[in-house]
Amino acid sequence: MAAGTDHLAGLYGDAAAGALALAAHACRAGHVSAPVWDLNFVSALGRGPDRFVLEVCRHSHAARVAVSGPSGIGKSLLLQTISGLVRADRGYVRLSGETLQDTAQDIWRPPQQRRVGYMFQNYALFPHLTVAQNVAFGTRQGWLNPRRGELDRQVTTWLDRLELSRVAGLYPHQISGGQAQRTALARTLMASPRALLLDEPFAALDPSLRLALGAELLSVLDELSLPILLVTHDPAEAERLMDEVWALGT
Ligand SMILES: Nc1ncnc2c1ncn2[C@@H]1O[C@H](COP(=O)(O)OP(=O)(O)OP(=O)(O)O)[C@@H](O)[C@H]1O
Numbered sequence: 001m002a003a004g005t006d007h008l009a010g011l012y013g014d015a016a017a018g019a020l021a022l023a024a025h026a027c028r029a030g031h032v033s034a035p036v037w038d039l040n041f042v043s044a045l046g047r048g049p050d051r052f053v054l055e056v057c058r059h060s061h062a063a064r065v066a067v068s069g070p071s072g073i074g075k076s077l078l079l080q081t082i083s084g085l086v087r088a089d090r091g092y093v094r095l096s097g098e099t100l101q102d103t104a105q106d107i108w109r110p111p112q113q114r115r116v117g118y119m120f121q122n123y124a125l126f127p128h129l130t131v132a133q134n135v136a137f138g139t140r141q142g143w144l145n146p147r148r149g150e151l152d153r154q155v156t157t158w159l160d161r162l163e164l165s166r167v168a169g170l171y172p173h174q175i176s177g178g179q180a181q182r183t184a185l186a187r188t189l190m191a192s193p194r195a196l197l198l199d200e201p202f203a204a205l206d207p208s209l210r211l212a213l214g215a216e217l218l219s220v221l222d223e224l225s226l227p228i229l230l231v232t233h234d235p236a237e238a239e240r241l242m243d244e245v246w247a248l249g250t
């Protein structure tokens with residue numbers, strides 16, 4: 001991988017060992033204003049010959065970015081590194097001018113301080129909590145906190161906005177795929193994130209629903225005008241929904 005080039009690459013085995021030794025090299029943003037996404041890092045999973053390494057050098061002013069690439073190439077690892085669930089081995093992660101991690105300056109902001117909303121592939125709803133309780137869990141305090149009145153108001157607002165009021169008292173197994181998706185989104189938005197990371201938000205849905213829900217999700221996100229990184233396996237979906245597509249390769 002040439003120094004300074006723009007790239008996103010998932011590497012295995014020997015290539016991964018080489019990447020770890022070299023990175024993170026010079027990688028400069030060419031704009032005066034701070035990019036929305038300013039990423040130059042190396043993240044790794046596992047050890048020894050099975051080690052998987054992701055090398056990223058990408059600056060972008062696009063608010064809505066789709067991340068595409070084959071299964072196992074490191075798309076989720078990219079999101080995990082931005083959210084802070086995984087700590088990059090080297091390099092930095094900056095979002096709209098704010099440094100979330102920089103190994104050279106010894107800066108590390110833990111996930112709960114990043115205000116980066118992460119919506120998981122399978123929505124990860126709690127099966128024993130109702131829709132409303134799942135949404136309330138999006139705040140750090142959770143639904144049992146003492147400032148219950150304010151929390152209830154926020155929950156009601158999001159349930160209304162995402163058309164979930166009618167199913168607020170139901171459990172995840174009693175709601176549709178689209179409602180589950182919106183519940184997960186409402187829970188993520190409860191934490192007032194400054195950016196959203198959506199990992200295959202349509203993967204669990206029937207193909208015939210994907211188109212409609214993609215449009216629906218985007219109309220909600222349009223109102224919020226948050227930067228979004230959306231992982232998808234579907235190139236048409238990536239082109240249709242987002243401003244820019246980042247293709248992860250080897
Ligand atoms: N603990 C681990 N040790 C070593 N390798 C791991 C570990 N966990 C995950 N991996 C590997 O890291 C790579 C990246 O995983 P990741 O989940 O980011 O891929 P992905 O592109 O999101 O895949 P998919 O599209 O299938 O969800 C995969 O090849 C996976 O096998």
